Amino acid sequence: MATVTTDRPGPAMRPPRRPGRRAGRGRSWPAVLMLSPTLIVLALVVLYPLVAAARESFYTSGETLDADGFVVEGERFAGLANYAGVLGERFLNAMFNTTLLTVVTVSIEVVLGFAMALVMNRAMRGRAFLRASILVPWAVPTAVSGLMWKWIFQADGVANAVLGTDILWTAEGVYAKFAVIIADTWKTAPFVGLLVLAGLQIIPGEVYEAARVDGASARQTFWRITLPLVRPALLVAVLFRLMDALRIFDLPYVLIGPRKHSVETLSGLIWDEATRVHYGPASAYGTVLFLYIALIAYVFVRLLGADLLSDVRTRKKEA
Amino acid sequence: MRAALRNGGVIGIALYCLVPFYWMVVSSFRRTSDIYDKSPLPTPWSMESYAAVFDEGIGFGQSLVNSLIVAGVTTAATMLIGTMAAYALARLTFRGKNVILALVIAVSMFPGALLIVPLLKLFTSIGWINSYQAMIVPSMSFALPLTVWNLTSFFRQLPYELEQSAMIDGCTPLAAFRRIMLPLAAPGIFTTAILAFIATWNEFIIAVTMVNDQSRQTATVRIAQFTGAAKFDTPFGTQMAASVLVTVPLVILVLFCQRRIVAGLTAGALK
Numbered sequence: 001m002a003t004v005t006t007d008r009p010g011p012a013m014r015p016p017r018r019p020g021r022r023a024g025r026g027r028s029w030p031a032v033l034m035l036s037p038t039l040i041v042l043a044l045v046v047l048y049p050l051v052a053a054a055r056e057s058f059y060t061s062g063e064t065l066d067a068d069g070f071v072v073e074g075e076r077f078a079g080l081a082n083y084a085g086v087l088g089e090r091f092l093n094a095m096f097n098t099t100l101l102t103v104v105t106v107s108i109e110v111v112l113g114f115a116m117a118l119v120m121n122r123a124m125r126g127r128a129f130l131r132a133s134i135l136v137p138w139a140v141p142t143a144v145s146g147l148m149w150k151w152i153f154q155a156d157g158v159a160n161a162v163l164g165t166d167i168l169w170t171a172e173g174v175y176a177k178f179a180v181i182i183a184d185t186w187k188t189a190p191f192v193g194l195l196v197l198a199g200l201q202i203i204p205g206e207v208y209e210a211a212r213v214d215g216a217s218a219r220q221t222f223w224r225i226t227l228p229l230v231r232p233a234l235l236v237a238v239l240f241r242l243m244d245a246l247r248i249f250d251l252p253y254v255l256i257g258p259r260k261h262s263v264e265t266l267s268g269l270i271w272d273e274a275t276r277v278h279y280g281p282a283s284a285y286g287t288v289l290f291l292y293i294a295l296i297a298y299v300f301v302r303l304l305g306a307d308l309l310s311d312v313r314t315r316k317k318e319a
Numbered sequence: 320m321r322a323a324l325r326n327g328g329v330i331g332i333a334l335y336c337l338v339p340f341y342w343m344v345v346s347s348f349r350r351t352s353d354i355y356d357k358s359p360l361p362t363p364w365s366m367e368s369y370a371a372v373f374d375e376g377i378g379f380g381q382s383l384v385n386s387l388i389v390a391g392v393t394t395a396a397t398m399l400i401g402t403m404a405a406y407a408l409a410r411l412t413f414r415g416k417n418v419i420l421a422l423v424i425a426v427s428m429f430p431g432a433l434l435i436v437p438l439l440k441l442f443t444s445i446g447w448i449n450s451y452q453a454m455i456v457p458s459m460s461f462a463l464p465l466t467v468w469n470l471t472s473f474f475r476q477l478p479y480e481l482e483q484s485a486m487i488d489g490c491t492p493l494a495a496f497r498r499i500m501l502p503l504a505a506p507g508i509f510t511t512a513i514l515a516f517i518a519t520w521n522e523f524i525i526a527v528t529m530v531n532d533q534s535r536q537t538a539t540v541r542i543a544q545f546t547g548a549a550k551f552d553t554p555f556g557t558q559m560a561a562s563v564l565v566t567v568p569l570v571i572l573v574l575f576c577q578r579r580i581v582a583g584l585t586a587g588a589l590k
Contacts, residue, residue, distance in 0.1 A: 030492045031413040038404035038467060039419070045434070045460040046426050052437035119328035126329050131581060132574050133336040139573045140340065141521035143539040144562045148343045151555050158342060161357050190336055191584075198585035247430035250523035254543045267432035267524065274436045275528060286433035293430055 050290070056283035057082050082284035091285060093261060094269040100177070101265065102245040105184045109241060112185065113192025120193065121200045134190040142187065146254030149183040170255060176262045180252050192237045199233025200226070235304055242300065246293050347559040354556045368560035378533050379561055382541035389454045389537055390519040397462040397515050402508060405470030406496050410482070427464035434460060435528045442529060453529040454537065458522055462515040469514065469583055473507035474500065510583040513576060517569055538565045
């Protein structure tokens with residue numbers, strides 16, 4: 001791991017500036033040749049759906065009767081009709097669920113993951129074992145972890161036995177939300193821990209020595225040294241998790257079930273509309289979800305990620 | 320005191336990560352009649368659920384084959400074209416490079432739910448529903464950015480001198496890439512391939528949307544749709560056994576290459 005996380009810009013890594021530049025002009029055809037397959041595939045599987053969904057969201061299809069009572073088939077321009085559902089109870093509920101799950105899970109995961117990273121960073125014995133076990137939740141497919149927790153959360157399952165309760169976790173209601181939050185946290189907090197740990201490990205030991213010499217308390221060391229220095233890694237982890245949590249689909253689908261009011265997310269709603277061939281509304285909701293995610297990513301990077309971006313920029317300059 | 324606290328933390332993390340998984344494994348070895356037992360170890364151990372998984376009506380074996388085909392082909396195709404793109408982004412100089420890099424990162428955050436609507440419509444009209452390619456092609460939307468991003472940071476770490484001397488000796492850039500860089504990058508490519516494979520193997524929303532024919536379903540979807548003998552009966556023993564079968568190869572793969580995988584995961588974030 002150390003070989004990857006320590007970024008020593010030794011002479012070997014620096015590209016010789018000048019010759020590289022000059023040669024670049026003459027040999028742009030290999031770049032085009034090497035990049036075009038990737039760009040074509042991404043255009044096909046990402047750009048095309050994005051544009052097609054945006055267009056589709058303004059159209060309606062299927063059979064309807066026109067004013068004279070004739071059957072009209074095919075696609076017709078529908079204006080904002082598909083977006084009307086955005087004001088409906090079902091969409092607002094899905095929006096609320098998505099936002100709630102995202103805020104709660106990401107908050108818990110950051111705190112838990114950070115704590116895990118601090119423990120792992122100090123751990124002397126059992127490091128290899130720890131790293132192995134922390135990868136297990138990450139490697140379990142989300143759908144499988146949904147089934148696993150569904151089993152644990154059975155009415156007469158082990159969770160109720162241990163807690164001494166008779167909660168119906170996987171039925172509708174507030175406990176369904178708890179169940180999804182717990183299952184999601186289990187799967188992804190270790191991943192956050194892993195990324196934060198990588199950030200902790202590139203902090204040079206001298207910084208801590210200097211702090212100790214200056215008589216800093218453990219609390220001061222954490223707030224003034226550890227947290228600021230690990231910030232870039234932490235921000236990346238949070239951004240990754242935010243983007244993932246906002247599009248959550250398989251966990252509520254498997255754990256609680258499709259079309260369940262208490263845990264239906266935006267992705268779940270879109271999936272449901274799409275599979276019922278309501279392409280227009282599904283595309284409208286999809287477009288809203290896309291804008292929502294893009295907005296949050298933008299705000300996040302704007303408010304918190306100034307150093308994140310500058311980091312990318314300096315790296316690009318180096319490259 | 321501090322050491323005790325530290326060890327306590329280590330044990331706590333291990334328990335947090337492993338206990339739910341342990342319960343899944345243990346449950347899969349219980350008899351159907353004592354599936355609701357809460358004892359920490361099954362008494363007696365039974366392979367009943369595993370036998371039930373491979374009952375003909377369930378089609379689990381076929382779904383494993385389907386998962387292998389989809390994840391395998393996606394990984395291979397992704398590595399083939401992603402490696403070239405990553406090399407170009409890491410090593411060559413050309414206009415618009417930063418835009419492409421930013422685009423690749425942005426694409427990796429694309430919501431799969433938006434993707435399924437137009438692709439479902441498109442695949443319906445060209446008759447791709449219930450085909451492998453209907454799962455393979457959309458899966459590249461997340462496997463490809465992951466590959467390009469990871470390998471770009473990997474290629475950047477390799478020394479420049481090697482290719483330069485190769486080019487001085489008369490290699491074209493493409494030949495330098497093929498003969499010098501590819502062999503050097505083999506470990507990085509291997510790691511990235513594992514990450515892409517796991518990501519595709521775990522994929523759910525595309526597979527559940529594009530395929531409704533049971534014989535083409537991937538394992539993750541198939542397990543979630545197992546039904547028991549009675550209509551409202553969830554066959555938990557069978558589901559747990561199937562889940563263990565789907566997960567254990569991944570866990571072994573991950574444990575086997577854990578150093579590399581951690582490096583690959585964090586490289587995506589920190590490089």
